Amino acid sequence: MVQETGTDLYSGVLRFYTLNDVRKYLKELLERYQRDYDRSSNVIGSLLRTEGGKGMEVIMSKGWAKVGSMFVNASDPDKGGMEVTFQLVTEMKPRISKTEEILKTFDQVEQLPIEANSTYLLYLHGGIPERLVIDSTEPPPESFSFKGDYTTVQ
């Protein structure tokens, strides 16, 4: 399997040890979504420019047929591929807006009175950060350090 385009969308819970780490993660997530969006939309954009004046019909394939529970396109792979990329780009927009909005207003979370030594559980659903749990019951792990003397042996 080779990923042609798109983005990995994580669903699950991540634990962070500082609020700054949460902010950093959200920033990296947004950058990744924007990068993936730019890459996919460039493909669509260049095709629309090449086929100037023809509008959306350039990327709407007529070769789809319902096979079982799935739409399959065996007769028009170029347009079929372009159409699904366009669908992907359309779906990426709200994800980017939502993540952008969360990051823009994240200082409101940072201003909350938070107990020292709290950790943070971030719940993501389909790649969108939806909820944050401030967990004062599980402190961050102690900073690790180790010193020792050893010898090499036969």
Place this chain on the structure above:
Amino acid sequence: MGRVLEVTVLTEGVDATRLNDKATDNVNSNYSLNVSLSERDRSSDALVLSFTLELTSHPQAARFKVSGSATLKGTKDEIKEAISAPDDNKPPPILLMVYERIYSTIYVLSGALKVPHPLPNLLKKSS
């Protein structure tokens, strides 16, 4: 996010010194190893450690000092297991992994200095 621990070792500094004019590379020699590991950065699925390993041959012929970073990526439990020594005499698994990864560098340098090669084998606590 269950997965197998992934460890990346980056060597950032190497210092090799020949300590004895009469040293040759055709004798057996044990090396003592002084090690220091400390946390540089930590996130929910990764731990970055700074390491310094100083190897000195006995009898004294050469000293090697290698420093760098080791990045562990995995679950909280996998990371914890990698940095915990199984008992007082055994080093934490991450130290063995770092030693394995830097061993080829030390081997080449000991050849260049014409001093005994350190052994690649497991390490035990010096008495």
